Amino acid sequence: MPYVQTRFFGELEYESESLFRFPSGLPGFEDHRNFVFLKKPGLEPLMFLQSVETRSLCFILLPIRAVDENFRMELTQDEIGEIGLSCERPPVIGEDILCAAMICAGDGNAPTANLMAPVVVNLHNNIGTQVIHPETGYSHRHPMTADAHPPC
Amino acid sequence: MLIMWRRSGESFLAGEVEIEILDARPDRVKLGITAPESCAIVRRETRITQQQNISAALSADASTIETLLRRFSQ
Numbered sequence: 075m076p077y078v079q080t081r082f083f084g085e086l087e088y089e090s091e092s093l094f095r096f097p098s099g100l101p102g103f104e105d106h107r108n109f110v111f112l113k114k115p116g117l118e119p120l121m122f123l124q125s126v127e128t129r130s131l132c133f134i135l136l137p138i139r140a141v142d143e144n145f146r147m148e149l150t151q152d153e154i155g156e157i158g159l160s161c162e163r164p165p166v167i168g169e170d171i172l173c174a175a176m177i178c179a180g181d182g183n184a185p186t187a188n189l190m191a192p193v194v195v196n197l198h199n200n201i202g203t204q205v206i207h208p209e210t211g212y213s214h215r216h217p218m219t220a221d222a223h224p225p226c
Numbered sequence: 227m228l229i230m231w232r233r234s235g236e237s238f239l240a241g242e243v244e245i246e247i248l249d250a251r252p253d254r255v256k257l258g259i260t261a262p263e264s265c266a267i268v269r270r271e272t273r274i275t276q277q278q279n280i281s282a283a284l285s286a287d288a289s290t291i292e293t294l295l296r297r298f299s300q
Contacts (some may be wrong), residue, residue: 102283180280
């Protein structure tokens with residue numbers, strides 16, 4: 075199995091099902107196309123999007139519904155085509171697609187989640203993109219307040 | 227902020243950049259932009275997302291992970 079050098083967890087072996095391709099890269103990192111999604115026991119629900127080529131490039135993400143359990147968004151036909159989804163029915167989060175929010179905590183500020191531009195990955199072919207939907211009204215700096223996640 | 231009215235088919239210049247109103251509808255307008263190759267044209271939300279991603283990559287560290295885990299263990 076191939077190995078990846080990770081920013082937080084040293085060298086890890088990964089399976090091909092964990093490898094995700096972003097044909098357009100991610101905004102700001104257009105040259106980085108191959109990533110692995112990492113989850114670690116004890117660190118859930120956090121997810122780590124680690125570049126396969128660049129050890130230092132690793133994003134922290136949260137499942138979109140862990141940030142906002144009522145999150146709703148419609149993908150455009152272009153976005154559906156870009157990640158090779160079938161148009162027969164709307165994609166289901168967790169079944170057809172993984173939908174996650176980038177977490178940012180610059181300058182010692184409290185972490186915020188980018189709900190305006192979630193990372194969306196087709197779970198059937200491991201192709202992903204970051205969609206940008208300002209019309210939804212979701213913030214690109216959604217505060218991660220304690221009550222954003224209701225108690226179980 | 228400079229504010230001006232334009233009709234469909236009219237245009238204006240911003241430095242070397244010409245922006246023409248191709249179509250105007252109640253909820254959106256279609257623009258045609260003519261600019262030198264050196265001038266990057268980008269949607270504002272794309273630029274915001276680029277900046278947020280760069281900031282996210284730089285701020286992904288152990289203390290951010292700890293802060294997030296504390297919030298989810300509450």
